[in-house]
Amino acid sequence: MRLNFNLILSLIFFISLLSCKQDQKHEKDIKGSDSIKNDIEQPAVLIAHGDDPKAFEYFNVMDNSYLFGTNHKDVEKKIFKDSMILKLNSIVDSQLMEIIAFGNNKNYRTKFFIEPGDTIRFEMKNGRIYSLGLGDLENSVYQYLDDSTPSYAENNYLGNINYYGEKTKEIYQKKVKFLExxxxxxxxxxxxxxxSIRKDLKFEYFNNLIQPRNIPSSGRNFYFNEQDGLLPILQREAGESENIFYYEDYFGNIHIGDFTASPDISNTYYKNSINPFIRYYFLSSEDLPYTKAKFLAEKDFIEKHFDGEVRDYAIARMISDYHKKGFGYSTGNIQLVKDAIAEYEPRFTKESYISKMNEIIAELNNFNFKLSDKALNAQIVNSAGDTLKLKSILKGASKIKVLDLWASWCPPCIRDIRETFDFKKELKKEVDMQWIYLSLDTNSENWEKGSKDLRQNLNSENSYLIVGDFKSNFAKFFKINSIPRYIILDEKNNIILENAPSPFAQDNFKRMIDNISNN
Known part of the structure; x- marks a missing residue:
């Protein structure tokens, strides 16, 4: 719905007539509101009426055309006693935009389908937002949809991933049925x-599958999605039961065509789903995430299957995701990240993409490959029950030190420890190296039991429990959220690789160690 600015003023005047409490100054302010200029790329104008002025003050429109969705940056706002005029400049493409406002003991949330040149009138009352535009059904549907169907936020993971997937699918089906x-x-x-709405519902469903709701809010009345949360869940469940997880059963008939046939990089769920699906589903699960092998595999997959804006987004998001997980903070990977940025940054046209790449380069240029004091002073417990500091066990003069991060509940970790024991012994005969096992178990009893089960494969003198598990300063420094994880240090404790490949792939691991040793 596109209206000229004179008609906008007429609508604003009509809003002024709706209030029985307006004074002459208020009426004069609204009539004089043409000081909001309509001169940039057919901006969209939102006109709100309601009885909660605080909600107008804390009123946000989320724009997902940026690399990471955030408040639309180019806005002009005027607030009156019972109304608000918000002009969204620099609106280039049509998109669903999430509306979020915080009022007096009421929060407001919905979505509007906004096109350049639109004028959208709506009412905000009692925590609800309803469009007042005749025939403007797309801007009322989400309020009715949310009021009439279950919320994904209340469908949290309860210990069985397949059950979670079934409930998530049921919610999606109910939302689709309501829309139809x-x-x-x-x-x-x-x-x-x-x-746009149908795609939004589909990718919201995909996003809740690939990133399960596993992070409780402060009041535990709803749950947030956990980025990269699926793999740790699968590891824990595999360690606790004999049930086999099948990706195809869990994800159903999701395929790459869902992302290439009708892409939408202005949709938050599409953007939050595409890279995790590449990482955990479309590519082999044999390669651990956030390793050099996975980085190169993801880059090649994106180049093969996507082009244009989707390719640019997926590459920029991939680089950002890896950087966030600590990839590149080592002598072995830093140049790979820098080369990828140098290759793609000139192609990017969006300021938010370019800004993020420059930010990553600046951080990498300032990284000194040293363990932080907090990481070195992280507390660990040895097999005798003594509490030590990590730096006390890193004083050895071995040319290469491999930190093997594991836990008793992690089947891939246990497999690697058991099945690489002979390989490690042979490798140590050729290279001056030391293996240090660091458990991220949440309590010492589980660690002790797991160590006892692996006593033929673990060297108790080099086996420790990290106090604080994933919340420890050591885990925070390396941004660890999944295991197994292999960190390689040199004799001076410089970081050679912050996320090395598994020794289970023996030929690959040996080539890597030989390369490090020779250099």
Missing amino acids: EYISRENTMSKDALL
């Missing part, structure tokens, strides 16, 4: 809006 019934009754919704 809604448009069958009210069939004046625009085709573009309907297509």
